[in-house]
Amino acid sequence: MIPTTVFIFILLELLAVSYFDIKTKKISNKWSAINIVFYFLLLFVFPHLYFMNLKLLLFVSGILVGGIILFALNIMGAGDVKLLSTLYLIIPENQYEIFGVTLIYCTFYVALSVLLYNTFKMRKKILMTIRIDGIKAVLALYGSKFPFSPVFVMAWFLLGWEVYK
DSSP: OOOHHHHHHHHHHHHHHHHHHHSSOOOOOOHHHHHHHHOOOOOOHHHHTOSSSHHHHHHHHHHHHHHHHHHHTTTOOOOHHHHHHHHHHSSSSHHHHHHHHHHHHHHHHHHHHHHHHHHHHHHHHHHHHHHHHOOOGGGGGGOOOOSSHHHHHHHHHHHHHHHOO
């Protein structure tokens, strides 16, 4: 179970991060710093849910390394990577799996929705580009990545739905 205060804190944080991510296309390092400070506070407030051990360090490091690979492949932004890795510090360990799976489903759903929406919106331009420049030129039409932090919010809402129902 996630303490209600922690759930609300993370929800408010993710909503604020998403707002600024959509507005500025950047996620400030201060959000990751806030998560780290909050984690150390949680160690004392909820010692039965939060631990400082090698397993946690390896797990969060794994998220960070995986995220750096996604960043290098231009799939995920650096701010998203840092936010996600520090977010796992303040999620109780017994919720890691459900949040991770929910995040994967939400990512797939949002990415597919954005792809289908953009394809429908640009269908005439896509057909014209295929005729003139070939199929490879179509990829350039899709432009940049979408803000990923709203996907975190969506996954967090669904996690809350699952945990508190």
